[in-house]
Amino acid sequence: MQLPIARRAASLSPSVTLAIDSKAKQMKAEGLDVVGFGAGEPDFDTPQHIKDAAAKALADGFTKYTPSSGIPELRQAIADKFQRENGLTYKPSQIIVSNGGKHSCYNVILATCQEGDEVLIPSPYWLSYPEMVKLAGATPVILPTTDRTEFKVTPEQLRAAITPRSRLFILNSPSNPTGSVYSPEEIRVLGDICVEKGVLIMSDEIYEHLLYDGATHRSVASLSPAHQANTVIVHGFAKAWSMTGWRLGFLAAPEPIAKAIDAVQSHSTSNPCSFAQKGGVAALTGPQDHLPRWLAEYARRRTYAWQKLNSIPGVTCVNSRGAFYLFPNISGTGLKSADFCARLLDQEKVAAVPGIAFGADDYIRLSYATGMANIEKGLDRLDRFVRGLK
Numbered sequence: 001m002q003l004p005i006a007r008r009a010a011s012l013s014p015s016v017t018l019a020i021d022s023k024a025k026q027m028k029a030e031g032l033d034v035v036g037f038g039a040g041e042p043d044f045d046t047p048q049h050i051k052d053a054a055a056k057a058l059a060d061g062f063t064k065y066t067p068s069s070g071i072p073e074l075r076q077a078i079a080d081k082f083q084r085e086n087g088l089t090y091k092p093s094q095i096i097v098s099n100g101g102k103h104s105c106y107n108v109i110l111a112t113c114q115e116g117d118e119v120l121i122p123s124p125y126w127l128s129y130p131e132m133v134k135l136a137g138a139t140p141v142i143l144p145t146t147d148r149t150e151f152k153v154t155p156e157q158l159r160a161a162i163t164p165r166s167r168l169f170i171l172n173s174p175s176n177p178t179g180s181v182y183s184p185e186e187i188r189v190l191g192d193i194c195v196e197k198g199v200l201i202m203s204d205e206i207y208e209h210l211l212y213d214g215a216t217h218r219s220v221a222s223l224s225p226a227h228q229a230n231t232v233i234v235h236g237f238a239k240a241w242s243m244t245g246w247r248l249g250f251l252a253a254p255e256p257i258a259k260a261i262d263a264v265q266s267h268s269t270s271n272p273c274s275f276a277q278k279g280g281v282a283a284l285t286g287p288q289d290h291l292p293r294w295l296a297e298y299a300r301r302r303t304y305a306w307q308k309l310n311s312i313p314g315v316t317c318v319n320s321r322g323a324f325y326l327f328p329n330i331s332g333t334g335l336k337s338a339d340f341c342a343r344l345l346d347q348e349k350v351a352a353v354p355g356i357a358f359g360a361d362d363y364i365r366l367s368y369a370t371g372m373a374n375i376e377k378g379l380d381r382l383d384r385f386v387r388g389l390k
């Protein structure tokens with residue numbers, strides 16, 4: 001019997017990162033001393049008061065279905081966050097809590113895009129965006145950028161790519177995988193073009209709080225009421241509160257889009273985990289003193305790694321301004337990214353993610369959400385590996 005595989009599933013690209021990741025895990029299990037730069041999550045633990053709030057909710061029996069789009073207390077806390085930190089006024093009905101920021105992205109794309117629609121995605125991109133667009137039946141249109149523009153799409157590029165079929169522009173600042181951050185002026189120009197052309201923006205702001213060297217975050221929605229009406233903000237608890245395993249994300253959308261997403265979510269996943277939502281309330285309303293400590297540590301690692309990378313012949317690296325990634329250019333080594341990463345893992349037992357996974361084959365992604373000793377050891381090995389290629 002021929003087992004049925006739907007076109008929408010068959011057309012997905014299998015994750016390039018998975019092959020490296022599973023090989024690294026297997027090598028570790030064999031007792032080999034593997035240094036991992038692949039992590040897309042903080043190496044810090046979730047702050048204790050957040051765990052306590054979830055544990056208390058569990059002990060209190062807060063274990064049943066909640067409203068599909070999240071408990072009112074959390075939606076209010078999220079609306080308050082947008083008011084306090086971004087100067088944005090949302091009604092709780094415009095806030096949807098989902099099973100992670102990734103789920104929020106998928107809900108937005110599913111609720112706004114369909115066959116015949118084009119979705120504009122700057123590359124290097126977070127690898128799930130194009131696949132989600134394909135799942136929705138729409139067509140990803142990639143706007144390539146390089147380290148020469150710090151991986152930022154130019155206004156001319158955006159204008160030239162917009163067609164009558166353009167439905168959505170995906171903006172991710174600070175960026176995974178590059179760590180680049182658009183300035184408030186750059187955000188305004190891109191936001192103006194999308195408002196003028198009537199192209200909705202999905203602004204993935206999950207790294208909003210992870211900024212370095214005085215970089216500032218400006219939400220495109222906060223530029224004017226017209227921009228707010230043309231933007232869906234995607235966010236979540238995974239990165240700034242180290243809650244990746246909790247599966248808790250959220251979005252803020254114009255009312256009709258929030259309603260459509262509510263319907264999608266109510267018929268697919270229903271509510272995100274009840275007691276995790278109580279943890280989310282504690283994360284937003286409790287102390288934030290973990291963040292400066294984490295940022296100081298990320299900043300220290302980032303400076304070390306950036307300097308070390310630029311001392312390696314054939315490797316150049318623009319510094320990141322946010323998130324916890326560096327995205328060095330390895331084209332000077334003569335290798336493409338998949339080959340580079342496979343050989344690096346084989347020869348030196350260092351796991352990095354090939355840039356091709358993010359649509360950029362001349363680069364690799366290194367996460368500095370790992371301890372300083374690991375970073376020193378791993379980059380010494382990377383240095384030796386590259387010098388050995390000559």
Ligand SMILES: *Cc1c(COP(=O)(O)O)cnc(C)c1O
Pocket residue numbers: 040099100101102103126172175176204206236237238239244247248249
């Ligand atoms: C981590 C991440 C998310 C959301 O992750 P979740 O674990 O699903 O909350 C969304 N966008 C980007 C760019 C990310 O790196």
